[in-house]
Amino acid sequence: MEYLIGIQGPDFVLVAADNVAASSIIQMKHDYDKMFKLSEKILLLCVGEAGDTVQFAEYIQKNVQLYKMRNGYELSPAAAANFTRKNLADYLRSRTPYHVNLLLAGYDEADGPGLYYMDYLSALAKAPFAAHGYGAFLTLSILDRYYRPEMHRGGERFILNLPSFNVRLIDREGIHDLEKLTLASFL
Amino acid sequence: SALYSMALQDLSAEYLDESPIEFGQIRVVQSSSAMPSQDSMEPTFSLPIGLPLSSSHSVPLPFPMSHGTTTLAFIFQGGVLAAADTRSSCSGLVACPAAQKILPIHSHLVGTTSGTSADCALWKRILARELRLYQLRHGRRLSTGGAAKLLSHMLQPFKGTELSVGGQQCFGRERSGPSLYYVCSDGTRLKGTLFSVGSGSPYAYSVLDQGVQWGLTVQEAVSIAREAVFRATYRDAYSGNCVDLYHITSKGWTRRNREDLKEEYYREKERQRQKHKA
Numbered sequence: 001m002e003y004l005i006g007i008q009g010p011d012f013v014l015v016a017a018d019n020v021a022a023s024s025i026i027q028m029k030h031d032y033d034k035m036f037k038l039s040e041k042i043l044l045l046c047v048g049e050a051g052d053t054v055q056f057a058e059y060i061q062k063n064v065q066l067y068k069m070r071n072g073y074e075l076s077p078a079a080a081a082n083f084t085r086k087n088l089a090d091y092l093r094s095r096t097p098y099h100v101n102l103l104l105a106g107y108d109e110a111d112g113p114g115l116y117y118m119d120y121l122s123a124l125a126k127a128p129f130a131a132h133g134y135g136a137f138l139t140l141s142i143l144d145r146y147y148r149p150e151m152h153r154g155g156e157r158f159i160l161n162l163p164s165f166n167v168r169l170i171d172r173e174g175i176h177d178l179e180k181l182t183l184a185s186f187l
Numbered sequence: 188s189a190l191y192s193m194a195l196q197d198l199s200a201e202y203l204d205e206s207p208i209e210f211g212q213i214r215v216v217q218s219s220s221a222m223p224s225q226d227s228m229e230p231t232f233s234l235p236i237g238l239p240l241s242s243s244h245s246v247p248l249p250f251p252m253s254h255g256t257t258t259l260a261f262i263f264q265g266g267v268l269a270a271a272d273t274r275s276s277c278s279g280l281v282a283c284p285a286a287q288k289i290l291p292i293h294s295h296l297v298g299t300t301s302g303t304s305a306d307c308a309l310w311k312r313i314l315a316r317e318l319r320l321y322q323l324r325h326g327r328r329l330s331t332g333g334a335a336k337l338l339s340h341m342l343q344p345f346k347g348t349e350l351s352v353g354g355q356q357c358f359g360r361e362r363s364g365p366s367l368y369y370v371c372s373d374g375t376r377l378k379g380t381l382f383s384v385g386s387g388s389p390y391a392y393s394v395l396d397q398g399v400q401w402g403l404t405v406q407e408a409v410s411i412a413r414e415a416v417f418r419a420t421y422r423d424a425y426s427g428n429c430v431d432l433y434h435i436t437s438k439g440w441t442r443r444n445r446e447d448l449k450e451e452y453y454r455e456k457e458r459q460r461q462k463h464k465a
Binding site for chain 1: 339343346369371373374375376377379382388389392
């Protein structure tokens with residue numbers, strides 16, 4: 001099952017996604033990147049039905065970039081999240097709804113870091129930490145117990161059965177790739 | 188079918204109203220190209236279907252076995268190799284033992300097909316047409332990634348209909364090197380170095396995962412691909428007959444002679460017999 005997680009700190013947002021692209025029981029790829037860069041400081045993480053994820057995420061990505069080209073400045077994370085939600089909601093009651101679960105993470109100069117949780121029914125919530133997938137059941141309770149808003153950039157441990165993860169961090173300077181987590185790095 | 192029955196009626200009234208022979212498909216499938224909506228279409232059989240008619244219901248299948256075929260492709264130092272079986276099955280019946288599941292699109296691009304044969308053949312031709320138009324308009328060939336994206340976007344409006352296309356596209360060119368993409372009618376588009384599609388794919392995957400690496404020679408790669416298809420046809424009921432092999436390099440694709448796997452099976456039996464004797 002696909003997994004996404006995001007954690008907001010005082011001046012950064014940390015996001016991680018698993019790397020598996022599966023088709024029923026066969027793993028077709030183990031280095032699949034589920035994060036879409038909307039702008040220099042906004043990342044969209046997308047999981048859900050096979051073609052819908054890429055289709056929807058790329059549509060949002062291109063539209064955000066188009067906004068920048070037309071207006072000369074980028075959308076803020078809050079605006080991008082609401083734009084995404086509106087699109088998802090519009091398609092929800094059409095003949096072709098998109099079945100995707102999203103996390104949108106960004107850093108705004110004025111508002112600071114922000115993490116937005118969105119599900120396939122286009123429910124949007126700004127949250128200090130969020131997760132999608134079966135792994136969410138396990139990690140959300142841990143985060144409920146241990147999360148503090150003034151967390152610094154330490155390491156986090158996840159109890160999961162997925163082989164490897166892409167981890168990225170967004171802060172004032174932009175998006176940074178952190179070391180790819182594999183099971184071996186926890187043993 | 189309607190015309191045929193009309194002709195029959197003209198000849199003699201004692202004959203059947205409808206032709207009892209229906210080539211390829213068990214039931215006529217309504218064309219889905221103009222109507223993406225599902226409202227008017229009842230579930231129809233197209234080849235191949237999810238559950239075979241003759242299977243017992245007490246043992247459920249581990250996963251929906253559509254795409255009765257085995258196709259595979261992988262990249263190695265000598266280019267890209269694509270292999271496929273040649274059995275066209277139709278829910279328990281072999282409709283054609285000599286189908287062609289690897290269709291060349293242009294001199295440097297080859298696509299494998301799995302799922303509904305008619306859909307795959309049609310969409311490959313449409314893709315070939317669009318790529319040629321692109322080449323004429325822009326003066327250069329579209330990359331494999333672009334071709335895969337084009338196919339993926341063309342199939343997107345038909346998502347949720349009965350359309351079933353699963354294919355890999357293999358490209359070997361000097362500038363960007365060989366590349367391999369997996370495109371499926373459910374919208375998946377993945378770039379990779381090794382893919383296998385179809386009901387026989389788990390069997391092929393296990394053989395390929397053992398032996399495929401970057402440094403294979405052409406001979407070794409060909410033998411691994413053959414072996415993978417052979418093992419898949421051995422175990423999978425919906426794959427069989429012969430194996431087709433295409434090798435794509437920077438100079439274009441070359442096709443190996445179609446080989447009947449029946450011979451390979453007998454050779455294997457002979458070898459085992461010799462081993463038991465010794």
